[in-house]
Amino acid sequence: MRRARPGALLAKEIAGIDGIADGRLTLGVGVGSREDEFTVPGHELHGRGARLESDLETYRKIWNGEPVGNGPNPAVPPGTRQVPMLFGGYSARALDHMVRWGEGYIGGSLPPDMTAPRFEAARRAWQEAGRQGAPKLVVLAYSALGDTEAGRANIQDFYRLAPKDIALNAVLRTTRETIEQSSTEYTELGIDEIIFVPATDDLDEVTRLADVIT
Structure with a gap:
């Protein structure tokens, strides 16, 4: 998994796929090393490790049902699990x-x-x-x-x-x-x-x- 979209959005999408799959999803994660996979502005090869760390924190918070941004609402429904x-x-x-x-x-x-x-x-x-x-x-x-x-x-x-x-x-x-x-x-x-x-x-x-x- 490598991403070019906001971590919170990706976490929500992953949780949605896991829900459709009845809790059978396992997410594979790799930081990547190929320059041709990092062409989106702001998501260059340099700094990918720090971005991954931040994303992993975000995934856990989103899947735990914590509110997103300044609002009171979570991004996922109750019962969402921590995707392995x-x-x-x-x-x-x-x-x-x-x-x-x-x-x-x-x-x-x-x-x-x-x-x-x-x-x-x-x-x-x-x-x-x-x-x-x-x-x-x-x-x-x-x-x-x-x-x-x-x-x-x-x-x-x-x-x-x-x-x-x-x-x-x-x-x-x-x-x-x-x-x-x-x-x-x-x-x-x-x-x-x-x-x-x-x-x-x-x-x-x-x-x-x-x-x-x-």
């Missing part, structure tokens, strides 16, 4: 946000041996912060079981401005075997949830993936 948040990123501040505001950590679509240290760091940060239990650990995994070349092209285009170590190692699963292997490897790492992300806009990719997973 998962934080991603490769910096120490990402883990700080996770232990202060979140329910867990979400890793990118990199090989398991590259993401494993981040999950261990998340567990360690959670314990050191005195949080109860363990953080929820989720990982993203790109897949393309139909037009694999289009999937690769889309991945390369998306990561063209990303740090080289991420761009060069982004993994695309293109066969039943690689999807099953990824599922096994991440399960062995103790990951709670794997989110397979189709790398093309072909809706049949969802059906193909479901046939493999089930």
Whole structure:
């Protein structure tokens, strides 16, 4: 999640989506690092960390039913819950946000041996912060079981401005075997949830993936 609208408005919209989803929404949060995603005046790449901190404070207040601005009315209806948040990123501040505001950590679509240290760091940060239990650990995994070349092209285009170590190692699963292997490897790492992300806009990719997973 990256935003270019006021934090209070976004918090209201998130709460609305969660209400429609009957309380099933989990919000993924990342501060971002690509300049092409920060083109709105006043929301440049510089200062994004401070803006995120301010927004997180606003989300909690809005979802808690506190009045907005100078008026007496809250932005959300009674019974609105604190929407659970998962934080991603490769910096120490990402883990700080996770232990202060979140329910867990979400890793990118990199090989398991590259993401494993981040999950261990998340567990360690959670314990050191005195949080109860363990953080929820989720990982993203790109897949393309139909037009694999289009999937690769889309991945390369998306990561063209990303740090080289991420761009060069982004993994695309293109066969039943690689999807099953990824599922096994991440399960062995103790990951709670794997989110397979189709790398093309072909809706049949969802059906193909479901046939493999089930």
